[in-house]
Amino acid sequence: MNAVKLEDIAKKLGLSTSTVSRALSGNGRVGEKTRHRVLEAVRESDYTVNAVARSLRLRDAKNIGIVVPDITNSFFSSVIKGAQDACRQHGYTLMVCNSDESEEFEEESLRTLLEKQVSGLILATVSARPEGVVPYRRLSIPVVFIDNIPEGAEALDVVSIDNHRAASRITKEMVARGYRDVGMIAGPKSQSTGLLRYTGFLEALRAEGISPREEWVLAGDFKMESGRALMRKLLKLPERPRAMVISNNYMAYGAINAIRDAGLDIPGDIAIASFDAMDSTGLITPLIASINQPAEEIGLRAAEIIVARLSGDSRESGTEVILEPTLSPGDSACYNSVVEHVVRASGGQPAAIYAVVFMPI
Amino acid sequence: MNAVKLEDIAKKLGLSTSTVSRALSGNGRVGEKTRHRVLEAVRESDYTVNAVARSLRLRDAKNIGIVVPDITNSFFSSVIKGAQDACRQHGYTLMVCNSDESEEFEEESLRTLLEKQVSGLILATVSARPEGVVPYRRLSIPVVFIDNIPEGAEALDVVSIDNHRAASRITKEMVARGYRDVGMIAGPKSQSTGLLRYTGFLEALRAEGISPREEWVLAGDFKMESGRALMRKLLKLPERPRAMVISNNYMAYGAINAIRDAGLDIPGDIAIASFDAMDSTGLITPLIASINQPAEEIGLRAAEIIVARLSGDSRESGTEVILEPTLSPGDSACYNSVVEHVVRASGGQPAAIYAVVFMPI
DNA sequence: TTGAAAGCGCTAACAT
């Protein structure tokens, strides 16, 4: 139980704790031989610094806190991975909290993290209320917002993508592929990701001279179940959209399942575009068109901003790092070529049924 | 910067820090009015305890460390989620480290975590060397191993599944489905998960009176690329297996991609069984047969063991919690019924081509 | 019931 401490080493060597401390940290002058003796003694006596004591003394715990709504979401786990890498490189440790999409847990996590004296905070807040940001302005530690950027965060540090532009881009992409009847499953308008992707979508359609149809634009809560439910609702409409832009991956998965359950084909009957629907397995079908946020980099940059501020970068807060997402096109193209093939095989007549043929070799 | 501390409150109220401390912690007698005055003052003066100072004094940081090889792997992110839940419930905070499958990073993480005086440690080690465990025996804090249980861990705490039995079970399942030519892509034999799944596979085949064919049993490193490469190798063999048991999800994804690239069908040409190939999206095809570890529960139980030990449960180390995995059957069955349907439709003749029909409603 | 004082293990002036 009783770990060996500086004092023990000091006694053994007939030195003072300060000398031993200096020998280990490298700060302050220490005689060559003394340093070696200390290093030697430390090696023999499995000494481990007590970082808690050091933190108290230095008033710096060298911990960075991160709060995400769902650590199980591959977007966030990648963010965490990136943040971790940056932390390791700079000698920080990451304290991870999962808010489970609950404001209450989020606040609780924050409180704990602050009590533990984290040096900085990375926050993917689920908070809808702009007032919710106020406390952070008053915090004496650097706070970086990612993903959902609450209103009122103007002068705070932010790492994100341009969600408005991204939504606009993928919407235009769908139009360019020939889809003019485009609907959307949006996220909560109270979250910036939800709102900006929604306005981006609208803007793109208008820019293309298409007026969005209200009944085709529904808002969910970013969870799979809501995507499924809303899509079902859409499918009951007398007129269906031919393509959907869906505000995040989980809702897209839900929607796709609903479409399939209805016996419809993607993208044959309805094409799907989404966000962060990356498929690391290469096995998800259909490959849907997707705007992908550079998740690891978001985490990495967020942590680096914190480290920079901590090491004296006192540019005023309000650094906005806007990263470029990538667009993965999905396999509409692939789909078309299969259909074309089948149609050709059936003698040029549009086939009433689509056949996917597996030939045993 | 200068946070308000106990002393500030004490001064303001004309009390001593000890009284204020007692009022807040509830330990020790404090007058009713005094307590209220303190609580009031604290509320007004956004006071936050300094958990670092408290930890130093109490010699207990109330942090639990967890090290996993890849936080991005949904198995581990679920483990972390479970551990987090347990931590929150018991007033601990989780410090998460990602070893990136590297022994070096793992050791580094461990060192840091120990310096930070974590109260306990959850460890999904990548270490192959049995000597690697030795240091943990000497640690004065509780350590729980999950996933890979290193040799020599006999008397240590462990939360896991019975990998040998699980592998045997899924192998027998494949045999029961009529596959007798079964191969395996195993994991590293130096890791318990790799080794036990391998021996379980062998045992099952032998129990079924099948002698495993050496050239169909290859070992990879649990990464997707290795699954792909090994499967390619297998496909070049003059005789191919009809089914594969693959030691983890990533290698299975790689293998499936290789099989598809070769223009073969799953499970038509080769059936696949794996571990932790859960598909939360419902979109992965083929749905492969899979043994699924209860990841969240593993994390939860591991954290709870630590908490229990910390609160005085001094049963000797060596608690082995063996959890029951679930078996998701995949869609061979589904596949068979489709084929059956088509065969019936074609007048009872075995169809030379299998057709999957999508009918627009 | 409350206060004074010591000390958790470390670092950093300051003095030598």
Next chain:
DNA sequence: ATGTTAGCGCTTTCAA
């Protein structure tokens, strides 16, 4: 180059 000392903010004996 090394030692002495004070103190980070808290909790907890011990005494009043």
